[in-house]
Each structure stands twice: as C-alpha cells, then as structure tokens.
Amino acid sequence: MSSKDLILGRVRAALRDAPVAPPVPREYRPAGRPASLDVLVDRLLDYKAEVHRVRQDEIATTVAGLVDGAVIVPPGLPRAWRPAAAVPDDGLAPDRIAAAAAVLTAAAVAVAETGTIVLDAAPDQGRRIITLLPDVHFCVLRPAQVVAAVPDAVARLDPRRPLTWISGPSATSDIELNRVEGVHGPRHLHVLLLDE
Amino acid sequence: MTTFLGMPATAPRGVGNLRGEQTFPAAAHDALADSQLRRNLRHATTTIRGKSGKVIAELPDWQPLRDAGSAIKTDVLARLPELLEQLEERVTAAGGVVHWAADANEANAIVTRLVRETGSDRVIKVKSMATQEIGLNEALEEAGIAAVETDLAELIVQLGHDKPSHILVPAIHRNRAEIREIFLREMPGVDPALTDDPPVLAAAARRYLRETFLSTTVAISGANFAIADTGTLAVVESEGNGRMCLTLPDTLITVMGIEKVLPTWQDLEVFLQLLPRASTGERMNPYTTMWTGVTPGDGPQNFHLVLLDNGRSAVLSDPAGRSALHCIRCSACLNVCPVYERAGGHAYGSVYPGPIGAVLSPQLTGIADNASLPYASSLCGACFDACPVKIDIPSLLVHLRNEAPHPRGERAAMAAAARIMDRPRVYAAAQRAAKLARIAGRRGRGLPPPLSGWTAGRDLPEFPEQTFRDWWASR
Ligand code: SF4
Numbered sequence: 276m277s278s279k280d281l282i283l284g285r286v287r288a289a290l291r292d293a294p295v296a297p298p299v300p301r302e303y304r305p306a307g308r309p310a311s312l313d314v315l316v317d318r319l320l321d322y323k324a325e326v327h328r329v330r331q332d333e334i335a336t337t338v339a340g341l342v343d344g345a346v347i348v349p350p351g352l353p354r355a356w357r358p359a360a361a362v363p364d365d366g367l368a369p370d371r372i373a374a375a376a377a378v379l380t381a382a383a384v385a386v387a388e389t390g391t392i393v394l395d396a397a398p399d400q401g402r403r404i405i406t407l408l409p410d411v412h413f414c415v416l417r418p419a420q421v422v423a424a425v426p427d428a429v430a431r432l433d434p435r436r437p438l439t440w441i442s443g444p445s446a447t448s449d450i451e452l453n454r455v456e457g458v459h460g461p462r463h464l465h466v467l468l469l470d471e
Numbered sequence: 472m473t474t475f476l477g478m479p480a481t482a483p484r485g486v487g488n489l490r491g492e493q494t495f496p497a498a499a500h501d502a503l504a505d506s507q508l509r510r511n512l513r514h515a516t517t518t519i520r521g522k523s524g525k526v527i528a529e530l531p532d533w534q535p536l537r538d539a540g541s542a543i544k545t546d547v548l549a550r551l552p553e554l555l556e557q558l559e560e561r562v563t564a565a566g567g568v569v570h571w572a573a574d575a576n577e578a579n580a581i582v583t584r585l586v587r588e589t590g591s592d593r594v595i596k597v598k599s600m601a602t603q604e605i606g607l608n609e610a611l612e613e614a615g616i617a618a619v620e621t622d623l624a625e626l627i628v629q630l631g632h633d634k635p636s637h638i639l640v641p642a643i644h645r646n647r648a649e650i651r652e653i654f655l656r657e658m659p660g661v662d663p664a665l666t667d668d669p670p671v672l673a674a675a676a677r678r679y680l681r682e683t684f685l686s687t688t689v690a691i692s693g694a695n696f697a698i699a700d701t702g703t704l705a706v707v708e709s710e711g712n713g714r715m716c717l718t719l720p721d722t723l724i725t726v727m728g729i730e731k732v733l734p735t736w737q738d739l740e741v742f743l744q745l746l747p748r749a750s751t752g753e754r755m756n757p758y759t760t761m762w763t764g765v766t767p768g769d770g771p772q773n774f775h776l777v778l779l780d781n782g783r784s785a786v787l788s789d790p791a792g793r794s795a796l797h798c799i800r801c802s803a804c805l806n807v808c809p810v811y812e813r814a815g816g817h818a819y820g821s822v823y824p825g826p827i828g829a830v831l832s833p834q835l836t837g838i839a840d841n842a843s844l845p846y847a848s849s850l851c852g853a854c855f856d857a858c859p860v861k862i863d864i865p866s867l868l869v870h871l872r873n874e875a876p877h878p879r880g881e882r883a884a885m886a887a888a889a890r891i892m893d894r895p896r897v898y899a900a901a902q903r904a905a906k907l908a909r910i911a912g913r914r915g916r917g918l919p920p921p922l923s924g925w926t927a928g929r930d931l932p933e934f935p936e937q938t939f940r941d942w943w944a945s946r
Pocket of ligand 1: 797798799800801802803804805827854857858859860861862
C-alpha cells in the first residue's frame with residue numbers, strides 16, 4: 276500500500292461518522308467597498324513605510340534624490356519612470372542585486388485597510404529576488420490599484436502568479452517584543468503614490 | 472496497541488518533539504521558580520494581548536470572520552480526502568511534486584532523501600511547527616546535513632542549544648542581555664563590541680545569515696495555508712527570512728500537516744484577516760509569500776510538498792475532539808492563558824505549548840503519553856474567546872480528561888488537579904462579576920471591545936501565586 280493510500284484510508288476511517296459541514300456563513304464585509312487613499316497612507320506610515328505623492332514625471336527624480344548608486348528595475352518598468360542609475364534586470368546575479376542601492380518596481384494591488392502592497396511578478400515588477408535583496412524598495416502605486424480590504428485584493432489577484440504581500444519594511448519582534456524594522460528584507464520601503 | 476493498516480494512527484514514539492520527559496506539573500515546577508522567566512513571559516504576553524486587542528477592535532466584522540473561519544475548517548475536515556487529492560493534482564499540474572508521509576519517520580526520510588539528491592549538505596529553514604514536531608533538524612543532522620534556522624527567534628534558540636517556548640515568539644523566555652550573550656558565544660564572526668540594543672542584535676543576525684541565504688541551494692519550510700482548488704501555498708512571516716528561503720534556493724521542500732488545506736482561493740480572504748490580528752497583533756504581517764508549483768525563471772525550480780499525517784488522522788477520528796485540527800497556530804490562546812504565563816512553554820514538553828498544546832499534544836500522541844497535559848488549565852475560558860477559529864478548548868480539555876487513563880500512579884496527579892480545579896470556580900464567579908460590571912459601564916482595564924470580556928476577567932482573577940505554587944509543591 277502506498278503512503279498516500281494509507282493516509283487517505285486512515286482519514287476515511289476517521290470520518291466514518293460521515294460529518295456534514297453546514298454551509299459557510301460569509302456575513303463579514305464583502306469585497307466591493309470604495310477604497311480610501313487616506314486610509315492607505317495612514318496605515319503605510321503606521322508601519323514605517325514612507326509615502327511620496329508624485330506625478331509620473333517626478334518618479335525618477337524622487338528616487339535619485341533619495342539613494343546614491345545602482346537602482347535595479349524590472350525589464351517591463353516604464354522607461355519614463357527610470358532614474359539615470361537604473362540597472363534593468365536581465366537575469367542579474369544575486370550578488371549584483373544585493374549590492375545595488377535600491378530597487379524600483381510597480382505593484383499589482385494595494386490594500387488600504389491593512390497598508391499592504393502586493394506584487395505579482397508582472398513585467399513591471401519583475402522576479403521576486405529583485406525586491407528582496409536591495410536595502411531600499413521604491414514601489415510605484417496607481418490610485419486605481421488601491422482596494423478597500425483583503426477580500427478585494429484576493430478577488431483581483433491571480434493565484435497562478437507568485438505573489439508577495441508586503442506591509443511595511445521587514446520587521447521582527449523577537450527580542451522582548453520590541454519591533455525592529457529591517458531584518459532580512461529591505462529595511463526601507465518607499466511608496467510612490469501617483470497623483471492621477 | 473496494534474496498529475491496523477488504514478486505521479487512524481497516533482504519532483510514533485522515539486521521534487520528534489511531542490512528548491516531554493516529565494509530566495506537566497513536574498516540568499512547570501522549575502519554571503515557577505524562575506522569576507526572570509516569568510517576568511519575560513508576562514511582559515511578552517501582555518504586550519501581544521494589547522496589540523492584538525487594538526487591531527481586532529478596528530474590524531467591525533471580527534465575529535463574522537471567526538464564524539466563517541470556523542465553518543471553513545469544519546468543512547475542510549469533513550471533506551479532507553477529496554481536498555487533499557485535489558491539492559495534489561493542482562500542485563502536480565503546476566510543476567510541483569507531492570509526497571505523502573504517514574508519520575514523522577517517513578517525513579524525515581523523505582526530506583533527507585530529497586536533500587541528498589540535490590548534493591547539498593546544508594539547508595536553510597524558515598520557522599515551521601510541523602518540522603519541529605517531527606524532529607526534522609535532528610534527523611538531518613544524523614544524515615550529515617546542517618539545518619540552519621533563519622527566523623531570528625529560532626536562531627536564538629538554535630544558537631542557545633535551547634528549545635522553543637512559544638509558537639510565535641520561540642525565544643520569548645530570553646531577554647536582550649541573554650540574547651547578546653548567546654550571540655557573543657555562538658555566532659561565528661560576531662562583532663565583540665555587540666550591545667544588547669534590539670536593532671543591533673537584529674543587524675548582527677542579518678549579517679550572519681546573508682551569506683548563508685545566498686549560498687545555500689535547498690530550503691525547507693512549513694505552510695500556513697494550501698489552497699486545494701489552485702494548488703497555491705502560503706507562508707506568513709515578518710522578517711523576510713521566509714522570502715529568502717522561498718525565493719533564493721533552487722529546491723524548496725515544504726512540510727505541511729494534512730489539516731492545513733483550504734478549499735478555495737477565496738477562503739484566504741478570511742484567514743488573512745484572522746491570522747495576523749490574532750497572532751502578532753498587526754493589521755497584516757510584514758510579508759506573505761504565495762506560490763503555485765514552479766514559476767520558470769522566478770524562485771525555486773524544484774518544489775516538493777510533503778503532506779504529513781503523524782497522528783492527525785487519530786485526532787480526526789474523535790468526533791468530539793477533531794476541532795483541535797482547526798488550529799491555525801496563531802498563539803492567541805497562549806497569550807491569554809494564566810497557566811501558560813506562569814509555567815512557560817517548556818513545561819508542556821511538546822512543540823505545541825499552551826492551551827492548544829494541552830489538547831493537541833495528547834491527541835496526536837495518544838492520551839497515555841501526555842496524560843497530565845489536559846490538566847494544565849484552569850478552564851477559565853479565555854482561550855476560547857481569543858481563538859480566531861473558535862476552538863472550544865475548555866470543552867476539549869474536559870473531554871480529554873475523561874479519556875485519560877486513571878492507573879494507580881496517576882491518582883495523585885488527579886487529586887492534585889482536582890484541588891486546583893476547585894479554584895477556577897471561584898475565578899469563574901469573579902469573571903462573571905467582572906462581566907456584569909462591564910455591562911454596567913465600568914470598562915475592563917485591559918483591551919478594548921470585543922476582547923474586554925476576557926481581559927476584564929483576566930485582570931480580576933490573577934491566579935494567586937501562592938496557591939498555584941502550593942499546588943505544584945504538593946505534587
Ligand atoms: S487554538 Fe486557536 S488561539 Fe490557539 S493557536 Fe490555535 S488558532 Fe490560535
């Protein structure tokens with residue numbers, strides 16, 4: 276007997292009382308409420324992200340004004356957004372990515388209520404590794420990408436893509452429950468919220 | 472007991488970390504004498520309770536979310552065989568390989584073989600209860616494979632040659648001075664001028680692990696959720712070590728208890744709201760990674776999912792006890808438990824401490840091997856109120872007490888337990904009074920609604936230290 280058959284056989288035997296689950300009550304707030312940019316900004320700041328309200332043509336200068344050195348960009352990032360120091364990711368080695376000053380990407384969705392940005396590895400966001408190793412992550416967000424709450428984000432996202440949900444910079448509370456920003460992921464998260 | 476093929480089986484002896492060397496009262500004795508430990512624990516649990524209560528109060532639909540979470544888990548258990556087969560099919564279709572492990576020994580053997588096949592003698596690990604449960608690190612070590620824990624707290628535990636004492640904050644029993652000493656003693660290449668400032672300690676861990684992340688080709692993780700209808704796995708974390716492990720290596724091996732499966736992608740909308748708020752007291756944890764099989768050119772190109780039984784089928788076979796498998800390991804029940812706050816996590820002798828551990832450990836091993844754990848509770852009910860998936864832990868404890876063997880040697884423990892069990896009735900009365908007081912308009916001192924119900928209770932019936940100690944001493 277394979278272990279699969281063994282385990283499934285055990286589970287079926289364990290359920291010999293044939294329990295029937297009642298329908299799942301979904302009385303919680305459903306997707307579809309309007310999203311508030313102010314709530315998003317408030318939550319981002321609360322989790323120590325920095326927020327900049329910019330126009331498209333200010334992205335490159337904003338980034339250049341905040342970091343010195345190479346800025347990794349995914350291959351599909353709009354050209355107009357790229358700072359002079361942009362290094363497009365064409366399969367860069369991990370060392371090269373880790374040595375960069377920052378990474379600049381777009382996003383897939385943002386959740387106002389939780390201050391969360393979700394990346395889905397689309398061409399304007401790139402491979403997961405590029406937003407992981409640099410110490411500073413700049414993330415450009417369009418207002419239309421902001422949704423009210425978690426159910427809206429789940430409905431919009433495609434589970435077949437690799438997804439990274441980001442709420443503030445990396446943090447730990449492992450030492451006496453003190454929150455320390457920045458352990459292994461980027462220690463600084465800058466959200467560039469587009470004025471559109 | 473003879474095990475028949477195909478019959479639900481408990482977790483085997485001699486492997487893994489589900490059984491303590493001592494009974495709960497004996498093990499708790501030392502912890503009660505350690506006032507530093509108790510101070511650390513009290514500070515930690517009080518802090519998390521406060522944070523959690525605040526962000527839960529922000530959601531007007533916390534109770535409906537709990538109802539949905541509980542109902543989804545009930546549905547999962549009722550349809551477990553079908554969901555597991557669907558998960559296997561979807562993960563396989565997305566390029567992953569699914570393995571089935573009947574118990575800890577088989578899971579350890581599978582993972583060891585998979586690591587050996589990569590040729591690597593080192594793996595990086597992201598904190599996972601399942602792999603601690605089966606004693607995977609020990610098994611890998613025996614096979615000559617080094618397992619590096621990358622979660623800061625797990626690293627503190629590993630470098631301190633210690634055991635985790637909390638599901639979420641495994642080094643909750645260590646304060647900053649102790650952590651600094653451990654790092655100075657055990658961390659290769661550490662700066663001798665290291666201070667005990669938490670950011671400095673975190674930065675030391677970052678430096679120490681960075682090179683390891685970049686040079687290790689195999690990672691091992693657990694999973695918080697697996698979605699049957701899409702084949703998606705999810706890992707929820709804070710520090711970014713999870714992202715490192717789930718993104719950088721060539722090979723990823725995920726070990727997951729069979730009860731972790733969820734039916735649909737949409738179900739995540741419930742659990743991603745429940746887990747962070749109940750667990751770390753955040754609106755959302757800093758990082759959550761979700762992946763479906765293998766994505767060409769992005770992340771690990773070899774993905775293995777190991778589905779683990781190890782006693783879960785035995786838990787499932789008890790209709791009155793199976794709801795313990797709803798647990799999403801948030802640790803809220805630990806943080807509100809007056810017994811946990813005093814005894815600490817080690818006293819439970821299992822990777823699953825606190826109220827849920829007092830239930831789940833004896834269920835997984837068979838009650839005979841953890842007979843004292845169902846008594847590690849005052850039945851005050853705070854755990855039930857705090858649980859995001861509404862597991863009625865007090866009723867499960869009572870149920871298990873009735874199941875426990877009562878041989879001669881146990882009689883003394885029973886008598887002692889009975890003595891402390893008289894107390895909670897007093898406390899229950901106090902709690903009821905507290906609730907009335909709150910309804911009458913005097914707010915509980917602890918958390919804002921909806922948690923004030925139990926904080927009001929918690930503040931009043933502070934377990935009298937002397938009585939509690941008397942009880943242990945009289946053992
Ligand atoms: S039993 Fe409930 S409260 Fe305790 S860890 Fe599990 S889910 Fe959390």
